[in-house]
Structure formats: C-alpha cells, structure tokens
Amino acid sequence: xxxxxxxxxxxxxxxxxxxxxxxxxxxxxxxxxxxxxxxxxxxxxxxxxxxxxxxxxxxxxxxxxxxxxxxxxxxxxxxxxxxxxxxxxxxxxxxxxxxxxxxxxxxxxxxxxxxxxxxxxxxxxxxxxxxxxxxxxxxxxxxxxxxxxxxxxxxxxxxxxxxxxxxxxxxxxxxxxxxxxxxxxxxxxxxxxxxxxxxxxxxxxxxxxxxxxxxxxxxxxxxxxxxxxxxxxxxxxxxxxxxxxxxxxxxxxxxxxxxxxxxxxxxxxxxxxxxxxxxxxxxxxxxxxxxxxxxxxxxxxxxxxxxxxxxxxxxxxxxxxxxxxxxxxxxxxxxxxxxxxxxxxxxxxxxxxxxxxxxxxxxxxxxxxxxxxxxxxxxxxxxxxxxxxxxxxxxxxxxxxxxxxxxxxxxxxxxxxxxxxxxxxxxxxxxxxxxxxxxxxxxxxxxxxx
Numbered sequence: 001x002x003x004x005x006x007x008x009x010x011x012x013x014x015x016x017x018x019x020x021x022x023x024x025x026x027x028x029x030x031x032x033x034x035x036x037x038x039x040x041x042x043x044x045x046x047x048x049x050x051x052x053x054x055x056x057x058x059x060x061x062x063x064x065x066x067x068x069x070x071x072x073x074x075x076x077x078x079x080x081x082x083x084x085x086x087x088x089x090x091x092x093x094x095x096x097x098x099x100x101x102x103x104x105x106x107x108x109x110x111x112x113x114x115x116x117x118x119x120x121x122x123x124x125x126x127x128x129x130x131x132x133x134x135x136x137x138x139x140x141x142x143x144x145x146x147x148x149x150x151x152x153x154x155x156x157x158x159x160x161x162x163x164x165x166x167x168x169x170x171x172x173x174x175x176x177x178x179x180x181x182x183x184x185x186x187x188x189x190x191x192x193x194x195x196x197x198x199x200x201x202x203x204x205x206x207x208x209x210x211x212x213x214x215x216x217x218x219x220x221x222x223x224x225x226x227x228x229x230x231x232x233x234x235x236x237x238x239x240x241x242x243x244x245x246x247x248x249x250x251x252x253x254x255x256x257x258x259x260x261x262x263x264x265x266x267x268x269x270x271x272x273x274x275x276x277x278x279x280x281x282x283x284x285x286x287x288x289x290x291x292x293x294x295x296x297x298x299x300x301x302x303x304x305x306x307x308x309x310x311x312x313x314x315x316x317x318x319x320x321x322x323x324x325x326x327x328x329x330x331x332x333x334x335x336x337x338x339x340x341x342x343x344x345x346x347x348x349x350x351x352x353x354x355x356x357x358x359x360x361x362x363x364x365x366x367x368x369x370x371x372x373x374x375x376x377x378x379x380x381x382x383x384x385x386x387x388x389x390x391x392x393x394x395x396x397x398x399x400x401x402x403x404x405x406x407x408x409x410x411x412x413x414x415x416x417x418x419x420x421x422x423x424x425x426x427x428x429x430x431x432x433x434x435x436x437x438x439x440x441x442x443x444x445x446x447x448x449x450x
Contacts, residue, residue, distance in 0.1 A: 024121065024206040025310065026199075026259070026268040027333045029080070030252050031210070033073065033129060033155075033217040034294060035305065036278030036285030039245055043305050045286075047233060048242045052253030056272055057307040059316045061355055065323040066306025067367060067380075068276055071295050073154055074131045074438070075371075076275045076326060077212075081112045081132065081143070083330030083346035087370050090435030097134050097153045097169040104436040105133015106143070111342035113330045114144030117208045120339030125198045126150065128191050128212035141178055145210070149176050149194045156214055158187040158221035170219070186223040188215045188244070192251025196258040203262035208333070211255060216244035218283055223247065237284035244283075269310040269336050271329055277301045291405040296389055297369045297378040298405050310336070314355055322362040323380055324351060366420075368427050373434050379424040384413065386420040394421060 037043060040050045042057035069079035069086060074094040078086040086092060095104035106112070114124040125147040126140040131154045140148045151161075153169040162171045163180050173180035174190075183190050195211045226243040233239040252272070259268050278285025279294040292298025306324070308314065327348035334341055335350040353359040362382075370377040378387045383400040396410035396417045410417040 023267060024338060025312065025336050026206055026264055027117065027122070027208045027336065028255070028259070028268060028270040029210050029212075029329065029333075030255070030270065030272045031077075031080075031128075031212045032248060032272075032274040032305075033212070033214055034276065034279055034283060034285065035216060035245065035274035036280065037287040037290050037300065037303060037305065039241075039278065039285055040249075040305050042307070047230075047238075048245050050245065050249040052249050052256055053272060053307075056252075056256060056270060056309050059311060060270070060307055060309025060314055061318045061320050063306040063308070063320050063324050065321060066273060066304055066325075067302050067323060068273065068304055068326040069302075070369065071276050071297055071301030071371060073217075073275050077130075077132055078106050078110075080326050080329060081106060081114075082110045083113070083327050083342075083348040084110070084344065085327065085347050085368065085431070087431040087434075088347075090432050092371065092373060092434040093436070093438035094131070094154055095133055095436060095438050097172075099134045099136070101133075101436075102135045102137060104438065105135060105138035107435070108137055108142075111344065112144045113333065114140075114208060114210070116144075116330075116334055116339050116342060117337055118144055118146070120334070120337045122206050122208045122337065123147075123202050124208045124210075125202075126210045126212070127194045127198065128210075129154070129156070129214050129217075130212070139178065147177060147198065149181075150174065150191070150212070151214075155217050155219075156187060157219065158214070186247070188213060188247045188251050189223070192254040195251070195255035199255055199258040199264075200262060203264060206337070209255070211252070213248050213251070215248040215251075216241055216283055216285070220244065220283060226250075235284065239284075241284035266311045269308070269333065271306075271308045271333075273306040273326060274304040277304060289403055292389075295371075297371060297376045297387055298389060299385075299399065299403070302369055302378075308332075308351075308355075313352070318355075320355065322354070322364075323367055324349075324363055325367050328363065366423055366427075368424065370428065370431065374428065377424060377428070379420045379427070381416075381420055381423070384409075384416050384420060386417060386424065396420070 039045050041054040068076045070076045075086045078091040124145045126145040128150040130152045134152050163173050174183045220240040222243040226247045230239045230242045276294045277287050277300045287300035290300040292300030331348045331350040349363040367380045376389050385397050385399045388394040395408045397405040398409050
C-alpha cells in the first residue's frame, strides 16, 4: 500500500493543489448483476446504448483482463467486501434466504470494507442488493454501513414488494436503514434516485457508496419507457435484457451526474464491474468472445466489464492488460483513503502503484477460482489458464492466443500444466470446506481433503 503522506503528495501534485489542502477522495463501487461481458458500449455492444458507463470508462482505466473471484453472486460479494478469497472462510455458495439462519452469510469474524473506511473517517452507504446473509447479524448496518436502502436477498421483483406476512425472497420489503418501506418506483430507477441523494447529502464529507444493482438479473421486468427504446430487437428476451441494461446505465448516470454537479468528480474514485458473467440462456446476455456463462470457471463466468476512474490521479482513456481481480478493490480503496488494512491478510493488491507507473510488474503472479468445494476450479498464470469444469479433466489454455478457451495446449505445454496444477493444489490446501449449503450444492471435498 502506498504510504499516506506519499500518496496524498502524488494526489495533490496531480490535482494541482497543496498537499495539506487535499481532501480524502470519495469512493464509489457500482456493481451490476449478471451482466454479459459484451453488453456495454465500451465492451463493444452496438444494440444497447450505455452512454453514462461509457463516459465513465473513457474517463479512466479499463481493465481488459478484469476478473471476479467467483462465477456467481454471493461469493463474489463476500470477496469484494473482504479483499480475501471467500473460500478461506467458507463462503462458497449462495445462501438460502432465511432470517433465522445465523450461519448462511458473510461470517462476522471477517472485517469488511465499510468497517475499515468508517475507521478512516468515511460515511458509508449501501444501496441495492445485499445477498450476504438474511439473519440480523449479517445486516449491512451491522457490517459497517451507516445508511442502507435496498433488500437483503439474492434478487427482487422490480415493481412490487409485500410489507406484511412472510413473503418469499423476491417480494421481501425494501428497507431504509433497517426499516421496511414501500417503494413505488421501478426498482432500478429507485436505486439511481437513492444513490444520487446519498451523494448530494454527503457532498461536503468523504463518503463511500456501494451501489449494487439488481439489474439485469432476472426476473425480466422492464418499465415501458425503457422497453419501447428497443422495439427493433426481435428476440423478446434480448429486447427486455437490453432495456434493463439501459435502465441500469441511466440509473448509474444519476449518481455520476450528482458527483459531477456537486463538484466532486475529480476527487472521486469510481469502480464499475459486474458480479459475474452473463447467464446467457436465462436473460439473453452475451459473453462474446468468451467461453462459458455464469456459474462456470471458464472466462465467460468470471471475466467481466471492469473499469476505474479517478481524474485527480489516473490518466483517462487507458487500457490495462495485466490480470486484476475484484479482491483488489478493497486494498486499492483503503490505500486511496489512507486507511489501514485488516489484521487478516488480504489476497487483493493495491492497484494504484501499477496504474500510476510507480510499479511496472504485474499485480498478481497467479489468480485462482474454486466452486462447490472443488467441483470446478481454475488457475491463471500469465498467458496460461488451467481449468477443471465439472466432471472434466484439467485442461490448459493459452488465453492470450485463444480467448475463447477452445484449444487444449497441455500436450505441448506439459511443464506449464504441471506447474499450474501444483500451484492450485497448494492454494487449495489453504482453504476450508463451504460453511453452508446454498441454492447450489457444495462438494465438501475441499482443502486438505481434496
């Protein structure tokens, strides 16, 4: 991590202000849900306009090898909030929504990003989807957030909720600071509204905003004003999906506009990414040219649109090609805030020295993935990626030459295959079995039992 004095000196020089006058940067994470790799303008999409997110990408750094730490929702969020491979603490599947279950959620023994930022003097806000446990001990406001608007489960109806009785997960009440509220707006629009309000409310104080959209996760529910923009898309599923992505872009734009209008754009670090790849059959998304979908450790499940903007420090319009992972966000934001990392070692890396040119090497020697306690796994080292998906044998790909992971190069690269297999086995021995069974079955043959 960059030393605080050195870091703020670099920031002040970039911003043209004396070091003692610089204010801590605002910090924002915008997370999409089940977004396809190819479905934003800055990722090459031609049928879905996303002008706000495209502007964000043009103004910062686009990570062309940007990954998340898991191929589906909740484990990725557990890694994002801790900076640690979530398999280290058993959060390896999506928890079943059960407010009476004190196990199925992000373990309270883990320190979270908002907790660290609160200690660094930030006001913290969560807006949108939580999906890190429904028991009261897992509530966002028990895990470091000062304010909260959204829902606790893994998805939600976009138009309605039930305030009374015992509703199923997708109809649970929205909450504002722990209290149920009736929300009349289309969910994506409401999240954009609340994010902009949070930015304006805290414009004079360093803030951390975690804006976690439900879109474009199913159910495919769309407001007419967005759907009518895509009448020329013949496939109904793709048409609804396009409208949902466009609505998300518009909602994100409300938050980004509020940052600019309050005079904070230059000194606000914004990260945008998706929680995993698109489930193409379910929502009409596209992960082209990648192989695989949500739930798989092929790149289509774990390689995502990923961009970072901080005008005061980072040059605009750059592409960064070395592999990075969502675990890097925590140490990067803590570095920007001048805060302290948690006592437990993090697996993420502070990216700022690499993005400012202070370091020329790659942030990671290797990246790892594991699902279902070892049912599927992968390891990436430079150009090579070793993949075991389901019942298949481990297969080696040269992902620089073969982005679609179509050709097994193991027979020609036996040394690399053996090296990556040994590296995965060593990493796997550091892990524990899944703590809870979720929507997806977990294979308990993990860690040293593997």
